[in-house]
Amino acid sequence: MMSVRVIVYLLSTVLVVSSTFVESRALLQFQDPSPPSTAPSSSPVPLAPALFVIGDSSVDCGTNNFLGTFARADHLPYGKDFDTHQPTGRFSNGRIPVDYLALRLGLPFVPSYLGQTGAVEDMIQGVNYASAGAGIILSSGSELGQHISLTQQIQQFTDTLQQFILNMGEDAATNHISNSVFYISIGINDYIHYYLLNVSNVDNLYLPWHFNHFLASSLKQEIKNLYNLNVRKVVITGLAPIGCAPHYLWQYGSGNGECVEQINDMAVEFNFLTRYMVENLAEELPGANIIFCDVLEGSMDILKNHERYGFNVTSDACCGLGKYKGWIMCLSPEMACSNASNHIWWDQFHPTDAVNAILADNIWNGRHTKMCYPMNLEDMVNRMAR
Ligand SMILES: *[C@@H]1O[C@H](CO)[C@@H](O)[C@H](O)[C@H]1NC(C)=O
Ligand SMILES: *[C@@H]1O[C@H](CO)[C@@H](O)[C@H](O)[C@H]1NC(C)=O
Numbered sequence: 001m002m003s004v005r006v007i008v009y010l011l012s013t014v015l016v017v018s019s020t021f022v023e024s025r026a027l028l029q030f031q032d033p034s035p036p037s038t039a040p041s042s043s044p045v046p047l048a049p050a051l052f053v054i055g056d057s058s059v060d061c062g063t064n065n066f067l068g069t070f071a072r073a074d075h076l077p078y079g080k081d082f083d084t085h086q087p088t089g090r091f092s093n094g095r096i097p098v099d100y101l102a103l104r105l106g107l108p109f110v111p112s113y114l115g116q117t118g119a120v121e122d123m124i125q126g127v128n129y130a131s132a133g134a135g136i137i138l139s140s141g142s143e144l145g146q147h148i149s150l151t152q153q154i155q156q157f158t159d160t161l162q163q164f165i166l167n168m169g170e171d172a173a174t175n176h177i178s179n180s181v182f183y184i185s186i187g188i189n190d191y192i193h194y195y196l197l198n199v200s201n202v203d204n205l206y207l208p209w210h211f212n213h214f215l216a217s218s219l220k221q222e223i224k225n226l227y228n229l230n231v232r233k234v235v236i237t238g239l240a241p242i243g244c245a246p247h248y249l250w251q252y253g254s255g256n257g258e259c260v261e262q263i264n265d266m267a268v269e270f271n272f273l274t275r276y277m278v279e280n281l282a283e284e285l286p287g288a289n290i291i292f293c294d295v296l297e298g299s300m301d302i303l304k305n306h307e308r309y310g311f312n313v314t315s316d317a318c319c320g321l322g323k324y325k326g327w328i329m330c331l332s333p334e335m336a337c338s339n340a341s342n343h344i345w346w347d348q349f350h351p352t353d354a355v356n357a358i359l360a361d362n363i364w365n366g367r368h369t370k371m372c373y374p375m376n377l378e379d380m381v382n383r384m385a386r
């Protein structure tokens, strides 16, 4: 149980953070909030009471619509193939992996923390705190403008938890949280917007291996903090092969769409360390179910066997400008291809809905390729049901 001091500390940090957000919300009120995303019918008996999402643009579903940042997906053609055919803040033409997984769990699409009213009934089946540009390191992504870092997202979750405790009592709230699934997808911006930019001379001071150790141990500490708030079921996704993203193909002058190996090597190393960290942590924390899903493994399988998956455009983004459409980010509908579904990449950094569907299937049950260790999400939720 948390000591009173810890609770007071958490509450005070939450208050500071939330008042900042109230301000930014008020400031940005003239901006049209994204329409509520309602999921197609979900099954009557969910396999978990809620899905909570923490991360970066790979899973942001609208947080950044409320922030002053260049990292926004609140305009078409973003969302053109989504259920509502409207932009929502998702960095894809359609759904992101957590949309597919919410449906698998029998839950509705998870609302973004800043996009809902704060009523307990809106948050009870899950909240998405993810913010594009966010990293494990507080300042990663700062050159884009505002974002909500990993630590701040967890502070927001403690705020949600307090609401649950006030509303349903401590025992019921604890029970609810410990049965819910937490999905964490973060870390790539610590490369894109920190290490690879050589912020604070980091490049000189740390070898990738040391930087990776630092990231993995910071992530470990944050998972322990969640565990102390009674979180027990966690999915960590690892990093995507960002060295194959159109932006880096353009920036590093790839001749024929070959991936930038030095960038992918860092992601492979991060995934290796994080998988090992997750294995150890699962033993260290009694009752914890933590799985690691290697999206790099799953994505490389898609890139290699793209024809089998129905993709014939593997290195060019659907939306953007310049070689590989990796030079200028996706800003307007005229910059988009007509049919994203045969593309792997939607914009200079993010995959298409079609890729997100495959990755989500792999996380759920390893349908196309095994990605999760020591088990898939479906096995994890079935195990908790027993
Ligand atoms: C990183 O920045 C420092 C100065 O801040 C510079 O001395 C160093 O050469 C840079 N490293 C690379 C690889 O650009
Ligand atoms: C991919 O396939 C579509 C039709 O399925 C075709 O129109 C398009 O030209 C192809 N693109 C490439 C780069 O082969």
Ligand SMILES: *[C@@H]1O[C@H](CO)[C@@H](O)[C@H](O)[C@H]1NC(C)=O
Pocket (backbone or CB within 6 Å): 310, 339, 340, 341, 342
């Ligand atoms: C887009 O491409 C996919 C796969 O090649 C195809 O099944 C679908 O019919 C196409 N959609 C449109 C609107 O052309």
